[in-house]
Amino acid sequence: MSKATRTDPRSSAPHGADSHDLIRVLGARENNLKDVSIDIPKRRLTVFTGVSGSGKSSLVFNTIAAESQRLINETYSSFVQGFMPTLSRPEVDVLEGLTTAIIVDQQRMGADPRSTVGTATDANAMLRILFSRLGKPHIGPPSAYAFNVPSVSASGAITVERGAKKAVKATFNRTGGMCVRCEGRGTVSDIDLTQLYDDSKSLNDGAITIPGYGSDGWNMRLYKESGFVDPDKPIRKYTKRELHDFLHHEPTRMKIAGINMTYEGLVPRIQKSMLSKDKEAMQPHIRAFVDRAVTFATCPECEGTRLSEGARASKIKRVSIADACAMQISDLAAWVRGLDEPSVAPLLDALRQTLDSFVEIGLGYLALDRPAGTLSGGEAQRVKMIRHLGSSLTDVTYVFDEPTAGLHPHDIQRMNDLLLRLRDKGNTVLVVEHKPETIVIADHVVDLGPGAGTGGGSVCFEGTVEELRKGDTVTGRHFDDRAKVKETPREPTGTLEIRGASANNLRDVDVDIPLGVLVVVTGVAGSGKSSLVHGSIPTDEGVVSVDQAPIRGSRRSNPATYTGLLDPIRKAFAKANDVKPALFSANSEGACPTCNGAGVIYTDLAMMAGVATTCEDCEGKRFDASVLEYHLGGRDISEVLAMSVDEAAEFFGEGEAHTPAAQRILARLADVGLGYLTLGQPLTTLSGGERQRLKLATHMADKGGVYVLDEPTTGLHLADVEQLLGLLDRLVDSGKSVIVVEHHQAVMAHADWIIDLGPGAGHDGGRLVFEGTPADLVAARSTLTGEHLATYVGA
Numbered sequence: 001m002s003k004a005t006r007t008d009p010r011s012s013a014p015h016g017a018d019s020h021d022l023i024r025v026l027g028a029r030e031n032n033l034k035d036v037s038i039d040i041p042k043r044r045l046t047v048f049t050g051v052s053g054s055g056k057s058s059l060v061f062n063t064i065a066a067e068s069q070r071l072i073n074e075t076y077s078s079f080v081q082g083f084m085p086t087l088s089r090p091e092v093d094v095l096e097g098l099t100t101a102i103i104v105d106q107q108r109m110g111a112d113p114r115s116t117v118g119t120a121t122d123a124n125a126m127l128r129i130l131f132s133r134l135g136k137p138h139i140g141p142p143s144a145y146a147f148n149v150p151s152v153s154a155s156g157a158i159t160v161e162r163g164a165k166k167a168v169k170a171t172f173n174r175t176g177g178m179c180v181r182c183e184g185r186g187t188v189s190d191i192d193l194t195q196l197y198d199d200s201k202s203l204n205d206g207a208i209t210i211p212g213y214g215s216d217g218w219n220m221r222l223y224k225e226s227g228f229v230d231p232d233k234p235i236r237k238y239t240k241r242e243l244h245d246f247l248h249h250e251p252t253r254m255k256i257a258g259i260n261m262t263y264e265g266l267v268p269r270i271q272k273s274m275l276s277k278d279k280e281a282m283q284p285h286i287r288a289f290v291d292r293a294v295t296f297a298t299c300p301e302c303e304g305t306r307l308s309e310g311a312r313a314s315k316i317k318r319v320s321i322a323d324a325c326a327m328q329i330s331d332l333a334a335w336v337r338g339l340d341e342p343s344v345a346p347l348l349d350a351l352r353q354t355l356d357s358f359v360e361i362g363l364g365y366l367a368l369d370r371p372a373g374t375l376s377g378g379e380a381q382r383v384k385m386i387r388h389l390g391s392s393l394t395d396v397t398y399v400f401d402e403p404t405a406g407l408h409p410h411d412i413q414r415m416n417d418l419l420l421r422l423r424d425k426g427n428t429v430l431v432v433e434h435k436p437e438t439i440v441i442a443d444h445v446v447d448l449g450p451g452a453g454t455g456g457g458s459v460c461f462e463g464t465v466e467e468l469r470k471g472d473t474v475t476g477r478h479f480d481d482r483a484k485v486k487e488t489p490r491e492p493t494g495t496l497e498i499r500g501a502s503a504n505n506l507r508d509v510d511v512d513i514p515l516g517v518l519v520v521v522t523g524v525a526g527s528g529k530s531s532l533v534h535g536s537i538p539t540d541e542g543v544v545s546v547d548q549a550p551i552r553g554s555r556r557s558n559p560a561t562y563t564g565l566l567d568p569i570r571k572a573f574a575k576a577n578d579v580k581p582a583l584f585s586a587n588s589e590g591a592c593p594t595c596n597g598a599g600v601i602y603t604d605l606a607m608m609a610g611v612a613t614t615c616e617d618c619e620g621k622r623f624d625a626s627v628l629e630y631h632l633g634g635r636d637i638s639e640v641l642a643m644s645v646d647e648a649a650e651f652f653g654e655g656e657a658h659t660p661a662a663q664r665i666l667a668r669l670a671d672v673g674l675g676y677l678t679l680g681q682p683l684t685t686l687s688g689g690e691r692q693r694l695k696l697a698t699h700m701a702d703k704g705g706v707y708v709l710d711e712p713t714t715g716l717h718l719a720d721v722e723q724l725l726g727l728l729d730r731l732v733d734s735g736k737s738v739i740v741v742e743h744h745q746a747v748m749a750h751a752d753w754i755i756d757l758g759p760g761a762g763h764d765g766g767r768l769v770f771e772g773t774p775a776d777l778v779a780a781r782s783t784l785t786g787e788h789l790a791t792y793v794g795a
Contacts, residue, residue: 027093031058032457047442053452068101106377118368135314140175147306149176177311182299195293330364365526365762378406394426409788453676478718489752503535505766517752526761544704568661592618633657641680745792
């Protein structure tokens with residue numbers, strides 16, 4: 001029965017429950033939104049578009065989805081809420097008609113080596129049960145096949161009182177599948193001792209070459225004055241006992257210069273102080289030392305499978321669980337379909353469905369043992385989608401963040417079909433997207449803008465795709481833009497030879513990458529582009545590689561601190577006011593004493609969600625009141641950090657505040673399309689595309705001759721792609737070589753040279769299917785990329 005005819009049996013009027021067809025937002029002010037009020041139709045596919053920084057994510061993720069999740073979390077007990085992420089109520093007057101929101105974003109999955117594609121979905125769990133039932137020889141329960149469960153056996157008396165009876169249990173055993181040598185990581189790390197010390201020198205001559213072990217420091221004094229080794233004797237002349245005490249001695253308490261200290265061997269000391277920490281968060285010189293000193297090798301015991309010998313020996317039809325996880329998922333799905341065992345029929349059905357979902361979503365080229373941390377943002381988002389594809393839930397709001405990121409034009413149609421399928425099950429689908437190929441399938445389009453940052457935050461248009469095409473908004477005007485193939489490509493100045501590239505799925509690829517021009521490496525998702533570019537191009541001093549990995553930094557980090565812009569600003573303020581530069585840092589002497597320069601005060605409410613409130617003393621400005629009395633060009637430091645990049649460029653360009661060093665950095669930020677970012681915006685709020693462009697702006701000052709970019713158009717509006725192409729041209733014209741991994745047809749058309757990998761994904765890819773100019777690719781139409789590019793340019 002259609003909704004229009006469904007009525008209350010006692011009345012001819014439509015039922016009141018059927019009238020809730022809208023998500024209503026009134027007065028949204030989150031981030032840069034300017035009192036946005038909008039009605040979004042339910043059970044339809046709505047696409048939110050607009051230039052980068054116009055407020056799309058602020059409306060969709062930070063307002064609608066955040067409030068939906070917060071309300072759901074409040075239905076749980078305080079105890080359970082303590083284990084959930086803290087969500088504060090968004091800045092909005094009214095939100096009505098919300099449904100349960102499922103967010104499928106591009107946040108990278110955990111970098112722990114024990115987190116794999118199989119463990120991130122339910123595929124591994126189902127395989128473990130399957131092998132525990134059918135594997136020969138039988139070695140134990142499902143945990144016996146799990147590489148993150150160690151085997152444990154313990155004995156002793158455990159007394160359990162039940163009334164008058166007392167039961168004694170003497171032993172406890174648990175069979176796990178973890179490899180004992182590598183503890184389920186698949187690799188073992190070894191320390192290169194030659195990087196720790198120079199054995200031709202004595203300690204007094206400065207033998208230790210580790211950062212922080214200078215001749216006068218406490219670290220060095222510990223070894224010199226411990227009494228375990230002779231500080232005047234060259235290390236190569238140590239006896240076996242002395243060398244053991246120097247390198248591997250167990251922790252021992254002792255007094256050195258009247259101070260209680262713990263002496264231990266150099267190797268365990270380095271492991272605890274440096275190797276157990278997040279490498280990305282280290283200072284550059286320490287990170288460089290760790291890269292030199294630590295070597296990772298495949299575990300010799302489990303050969304990288306992470307599993308114990310017993311788990312590897314148990315097989316079904318001559319295939320072990322390690323073999324199954326190493327298979328390409330499309331092959332594994334075929335193998336599972338060949339198993340016919342009535343005793344586990346429901347399990348086989350569920351496993352088949354999950355594996356088929358991988359293939360359907362375009363991830364059939366992955367293997368279940370692929371570490372989750374190595375997936376790109378787009379791949380991670382599609383892996384998260386898998387659990388929702390077979391879901392029976394309806395009337396749910398699905399929220400996607402650029403689901404086409406990392407997808408070749410050939411794969412976008414498949415993603416569109418999945419989005420429409422979710423909608424047709426009766427769900428509300430909200431998509432933040434820039435690509436016309438996906439915008440075109442929307443039932444409803446919301447265009448935010450008109451500009452970015454403070455120039456955005458308003459709804460410029462809402463309606464159908466046809467109305468958008470005719471509308472006078474930035475998106476409407478650029479919707480049918482098509483780049484032209486470059487007629488006269490630049491001439492290369494040299495070549496970068498790659499021979500026998502075989503990383504991941506590459507099949508002994510030989511290719512000459514021309515230098516001094518714009519090279520685009522393309523191909524369907526999983527064809528081997530990243531393996532070729534990141535695995536084969538030597539990362540020496542001349543190569544600047546800019547990817548989309550998250551920037552490690554706390555909420556105190558911002559574009560000004562990350563790019564080094566804050567240094568010339570602080571010095572300019574200090575010079576103008578004749579005080580110390582440290583006063584103008586919210587992480588140093590100038591910090592507000594109440595909130596320690598954070599701008600907010602975090603109140604921990606034990607098992608309930610904590611609360612962040614704006615600091616009353618500094619009103620969120622982060623600086624001590626006395627610091628704000630110092631001015632430069634009529635502005636205090638908090639006002640400067642609240643400026644956008646474009647405003648700051650104008651401010652530091654003339655008059656009293658003229659600062660050439662700051663101008664140079666601001667010009668680079670504007671060049672990469674980040675003119676709308678405020679200098680003090682926390683890095684944790686940036687999107688993947690913004691992070692990459694921020695890194696690019698920082699690296700543009702490097703001396704590198706070769707720039708390697710990984711999908712720089714991610715998160716860029718159609719209108720901004722033009723600006724990016726101009727930037728790439730300027731880099732090439734200044735004598736640099738630019739190599740871009742990209743699917744965007746406008747970038748392909750603009751290239752001087754194209755390298756196309758394929759023809760398919762996984763073991764169906766990894767080959768060079770075309771190299772030449774874009775015009776030749778369009779004329780030949782010999783590959784999937786060629787066909788799509790020809791259609792795009794209208795050839």
